[in-house]
Amino acid sequence: MSVKVSGGGRLAQVMRDGVHSDTRSAVIVVDLDGNNSISSLAELTDAQIDEMYEQPMQQVIAAIQEAHSTNCERIVVVVPTTGMSGGAYYAPQAALAESARILVKSAARQWGASGITVNAVAVEPHWFSIDTSISGAVAIAPRSLANEVSPVGVVTWLCSEAAGDITGQTIVCDGGLWM
Amino acid sequence: MNARRLENRVAIVTGAGQGVGEGIARRLAQEGATVVVAARRAETGEPVVESIRSAGGQAVCIVTDVSVSESVDACVAKTVQQFGRLDMMVHNAFMGGIPHKLEKAQIDKHWTPMSRTGVWASLFCARAAMPHLIASSARPKGEGGGRLILITSPSGVEGSANIPLYSPAKAAQRAIAKSLAREWGEFGITVNCIGPVAGSPALLTAFDRNPALQQAIEARTPLGRVGDITDDIGSVALFLASDDSSFVTGQTIICDGGSFLGL
Numbered sequence: 001m002s003v004k005v006s007g008g009g010r011l012a013q014v015m016r017d018g019v020h021s022d023t024r025s026a027v028i029v030v031d032l033d034g035n036n037s038i039s040s041l042a043e044l045t046d047a048q049i050d051e052m053y054e055q056p057m058q059q060v061i062a063a064i065q066e067a068h069s070t071n072c073e074r075i076v077v078v079v080p081t082t083g084m085s086g087g088a089y090y091a092p093q094a095a096l097a098e099s100a101r102i103l104v105k106s107a108a109r110q111w112g113a114s115g116i117t118v119n120a121v122a123v124e125p126h127w128f129s130i131d132t133s134i135s136g137a138v139a140i141a142p143r144s145l146a147n148e149v150s151p152v153g154v155v156t157w158l159c160s161e162a163a164g165d166i167t168g169q170t171i172v173c174d175g176g177l178w179m
Numbered sequence: 180m181n182a183r184r185l186e187n188r189v190a191i192v193t194g195a196g197q198g199v200g201e202g203i204a205r206r207l208a209q210e211g212a213t214v215v216v217a218a219r220r221a222e223t224g225e226p227v228v229e230s231i232r233s234a235g236g237q238a239v240c241i242v243t244d245v246s247v248s249e250s251v252d253a254c255v256a257k258t259v260q261q262f263g264r265l266d267m268m269v270h271n272a273f274m275g276g277i278p279h280k281l282e283k284a285q286i287d288k289h290w291t292p293m294s295r296t297g298v299w300a301s302l303f304c305a306r307a308a309m310p311h312l313i314a315s316s317a318r319p320k321g322e323g324g325g326r327l328i329l330i331t332s333p334s335g336v337e338g339s340a341n342i343p344l345y346s347p348a349k350a351a352q353r354a355i356a357k358s359l360a361r362e363w364g365e366f367g368i369t370v371n372c373i374g375p376v377a378g379s380p381a382l383l384t385a386f387d388r389n390p391a392l393q394q395a396i397e398a399r400t401p402l403g404r405v406g407d408i409t410d411d412i413g414s415v416a417l418f419l420a421s422d423d424s425s426f427v428t429g430q431t432i433i434c435d436g437g438s439f440l441g442l
Contacts, residue, residue, distance in 0.1 A: 041306050041362065046248055049299055057294070057347070058286055068282045083350075086357020086429060091305075094358045095298055095351035102350035105338025110281050136361040168338065 003159060004070070006063045007031050011078065011127045011151075018152035021159035025074040026067035030100045031056040032080065034130030037089045044092070052092035053099075060100045064107055068116065074159045075118045077104050078151065080128045081178040084170075087125070087135030097122075101170055108168030117167040119158045123151045124174040139177040149175040184421045186211035188315075188323070189262045191254060193245050193304065194272025196223025198379035199330060199412050203269055206413025207420060208236030212267070215258050217243040219272070245272045245300035246292075248307075255307040265311035266323055267420045270304040271330040273297055273348075281343040290344050297348035301329050301355050305370075309363075316367035325368035326420050329356050331431060333374045333439035349374075353431050360429030369428040371419050376435035377406040401437035 001022055005015045007029030015027050036052055038044050060077065067075045082090055083097025100120070107118040125132050132138060151173040157163055158171070172178055190207050194200035196218030208214045208231045216231075216238055218224030224240035231238040239261070243254040258265050275293035284290065305327055312325025334342070335349025353372050360370040376396075382405065386393040397403050406412050415434045418424050433439050 041302070041359065042309055044302060044306060046299075049302055053298060053351070054294060058290070061284065061286065061290060061344070065282055065284070083354045084357075086354060086359075086361050088358060088361035091302065091355050091358035091362070094354040098350040098354035099298070099347035102335060102338055103343065103347040106340065106343030106346045107281055107338075109338055109340035110343055135358075 001025065003027060004067070004072070005029065009033070009128070011123070014150070014152060015078070015155060018150070019156050019159060021074065021156065022161050023073045023159060024071060025076070025159035026063070026070070026072040027076045027078065027155055027159065028060060028063045028067070029078045030097060031059055032093050032096055032128045034090065034093060034125065034128045036093070037131065037134055039089065041091060049092055053096050056096055057099050060103065064103065068111065073116055074163070075107065075116065076155050076158045077101065077120045078155065079120060079122050080125045080130055081122045081138055081172060081174055082125050082130055082135060084122060085138045085178055087130060090130060090135045093130065104170070105168045112167055117164060119166060119168070120170040121151050121154050121158065122170055122172045122174070122178070124149060124177060139179070149173060183211035184417070188266040189213045189215070189258060189264050190267035190269060190420065191215040191217050191258055191265065191308070192269040192271060193217040193243060193300070195227055196220065198381065199375055199377050199408050200271035201227050202377065202408025202413040203271065203416040204238065205231060205409045206417050207267070208238055209234070210417055210421070212420070213237040213262055215254070216240045217245070217254050217272070219244055245270070245303065246295035248303045251300065251303040252307045255311065259311055264315060265308055266315040267326040267328065268304050268308035268312065269328045269330070269416060270301050272300065273330070275348070276342050276345050278341045279344070284344055293345060293348040298351040301352050305355070305359055312368045313366045321422060324422060324425060325366065327359060327368065327370040328416055328419050329372045331372045331374050333376065333433055333435055335374065336431070337439060337441055356431070357429045364428065369419070369424065371424070371427060371429070372431040373412065373415050373419070374431055374433040374435065375406055375412040376438060377408045377412045379408060396438070399438055400435065404436060406434060406436060
């Protein structure tokens with residue numbers, strides 16, 4: 001079965017290279033660019049709100065609709081944990097991440113009766129180039145795993161037949177940074 | 180019990196022409212705040228102002244379209260020009276919420292009104308109020324304290340089957356609150372959210388049309404009723420606006436009688 005991956009950047013490519021599934025699946029990597037941190041909310045322009053929040057959120061909505069229209073059984077949306085933790089100087093991006101994550105729950109509620117599962121995977125901010133030295137710490141303890149954490153395995157599982165009873169959930173895959 | 184906890188302070192409450200915003204405006208005014216009723220239409224805002232004044236409070240109406248940044252900027256500017264300060268910005272106004280199927284949802288019809296009034300407007304309100312909230316927090320203890328309060332929803336945490344795109348718009352407000360709580364902590368400004376379920380005009384009208392809906396909501400609510408816009412929801416806003424909450428920031432208080440317990 002094919003896995004359709006939407007979204008740009010390094011993480012989307014990692015998903016294209018690594019995720020496989022025994023179901024028809026869609027993986028939506030939110031188009032969030034942490035290189036665009038703002039120096040202060042006072043400096044945030046309306047054009048930046050459109051660029052950092054509105055357009056990528058509309059892309060997420062379109063992608064999840066397309067996944068439904070192409071009869072995907074598994075839909076996984078990948079976001080940074082910044083939506084849950086908040087991020088100083090990243091307010092629009094945090095809003096985008098959390099909007100996408102909660103859209104997953106709405107979709108899971110609507111489409112559950114059709115056998116479609118919709119879940120989120122929240123990953124370390126660095127996957128989206130978010131600088132936690134700027135946004136603020138997401139943990140008060142060192143993470144429990146030493147090596148870089150790859151979300152490929154978790155996403156692959158959520159796309160699998162075996163995960164058919166899991167929907168509307170967020171799995172945080174960051175080695176224990178955000179609890 | 181502290182009497183008149185918001186004496187000499189100034190608040191803007193958006194969407195205060197009715198419902199939750201009206202309740203918050205009334206409650207803040209009861210505690211001495213001068214309240215700007217920021218309503219999209221004077222026809223709804225002015226009666227609230229008159230009611231507050233009749234009860235001994237201070238209020239004015241400034242017609243404001245929160246989906247337009249210039250309108251929000253003008254509201255803040257007029258407020259500061261008239262009253263000399265702004266201590267509390269409460270963003271409650273919201274437009275949208277039409278039930279829809281997610282797979283058929285249209286951006287212009289189902290998403291844009293909620294995104295503009297929920298997400299964009301939260302950023303507009305925060306941006307416009309920011310320098311004045313910083314100034315409020317710089318005042319001596321007990322004489323000020325910048326507060327940004329965003330009105331979200333339990334649906335912003337748990338999603339919604341009936342109005343699926345409502346939830347992302349409300350979720351964004353929680354992320355904005357957490358982000359700005361981090362960003363503005365150095366100034367002493369607190370940023371929090373309230374997730375109410377209250378007897379707004381829209382909900383009460385729905386109850387009139389469908390009494391079974393009221394029974395269903397009350398049955399799933401441990402406290403057995405929906406909230407009162409002033410006494411229940413307004414009082415939570417009062418807490419977050421007052422000095423009592425000076426060490427609370429980045430949080431969401433779900434105020435729904437215990438219906439939602441998943442936070």
